Amino acid sequence: MNGMELRHLRYFVAVAEEGNVTTAASNRLFTSQPSLSRQLKDLEMEVGAELFIRSARGIELTPAGVAFLEQARLSLSHAAAAVEAARRAARLSKETFTVGFLTGQEADWLPRVTQLLRDDLPNIEFKVVSLQSPSLADALQRGDVDMGFLRVEPRPDLRYEVIAKEPLLAIMPSDHRLADNGPVDPREFANETFIGYSDIPHVLRDVVAEYFKANGIEIEPCQYMLDDFGTGISLISSTRGVTLLPTYVEPLLPWSVVSRQLTGVQPTIDIAVGYRTDNESPILRKFLGNMSQLVVDGPAGMRRKP
Structure with missing residues (x-):
């Protein structure tokens, strides 16, 4: 035989x-x-x-x-x-390298990550996960994720490198009275149903609170609190309220919801690369060494709508 x-x-x-x-x-x-x-x-x-x-x-x-x-x-x-x-x-036998993204940020940052890792990708197991920012920080802390694109979430042994600042936008129903007047004066929110934030997007909550305080604006959020942009969009549609969200949500908005810039100094929220300081992955170290190529000039998340 x-x-x-x-x-x-x-x-x-x-x-x-x-x-x-x-x-x-x-x-x-x-x-x-x-x-x-x-x-x-x-x-x-x-x-x-x-x-x-x-x-x-x-x-x-x-x-x-x-x-x-x-x-x-x-x-x-x-x-x-x-x-x-x-x-x-x-x-x-291949090294596993896991990158996490704040849900919704993949479209902006994943192509940049794969470009920087293009020489290493054939030789590693490359994994991608999407989580809310606090959960992603926890995954980094546990060592389940090697590197994350998220908000600056304080955790022991985690280090953050801010790579961009995203402007915040006013989000409202497409037929809202403020949707037809160009940039929105934030003082207008005092007369609207303003959808606030739960403890999950606490970084966004604190940035918005500081923005209103700096502008001398008192806003009383309604009883509805958003956990992420998905629930925020649903609440805007169902309650006809308004809120502030980072620019990256623009391409994800349905036709019934629109975004508008704010007048005056634009509030921003940081997007950072987070990692454990004791992570000895050579892929991570190589990436961090080339991260200057990742930092963008000017605001992030300025993708055009299709």
């Missing part, structure tokens, strides 16, 4: 299961019927026994063919398991 190959076993099993050489050739093996017939003849010569009984109705297995089918299937199964074991071992 020195000349037998796995493809011969695959051909044999396909024909045995289909009961017809032509059907097996066209539907499963994507080869010609004459070529497949020659391969089967070669296999029978290698085995030294007839494996098929050929008739006008198709083929049937001989007793030798029935015995051979069981072992052929077993050999193919073992071969597939061997291939998977080899691939699994190859994956395990």
Whole structure:
């Protein structure tokens, strides 16, 4: 059996299961019927026994063919398991590098990350996760994520490098009275249902509170509090309220919700790269060494709507 190959076993099993050489050739093996017939003849010569009984109705297995089918299937199964074991071992031998993104920030920053890591990607297991900012900070703290793009969330052993400042925008229903007047004066919010923030987006909550305080504006948030931009958009649509959100949400807004700039000095919120100071990953160190290429000039998140 020195000349037998796995493809011969695959051909044999396909024909045995289909009961017809032509059907097996066209539907499963994507080869010609004459070529497949020659391969089967070669296999029978290698085995030294007839494996098929050929008739006008198709083929049937001989007793030798029935015995051979069981072992052929077993050999193919073992071969597939061997291939998977080899691939699994190859994956395990690669370094895993996991990057996390504040949900919604992937479109802005993932292409920049892969560009900086382009020489290393073929040799590593590259994973991407999306989480809310506090959860992403927790994942960094646990070591589940090597590097994150998020807000500056204080945690022991985490370091942050601010790479951009995102302007905050007024978000409102598309038919809201303030939607037709260009940039919005933040003092107008005092007369509107203002959707505030829960403890989850606490960095955004604190930035907005400081912005209102600096402008001498007193805003009493309504009873509805948003956890993330998804719930914020839903609350705006359902309550006809207004709120402030970072620029990166603009491409994600449905037709029923619009964004408007604010008059005066624009409030901004930091986006930073976070990582554990004791993470010795060479991929992380290389990335941090080239991070100056990542820092953008001017505000981030200024993508155009499609």
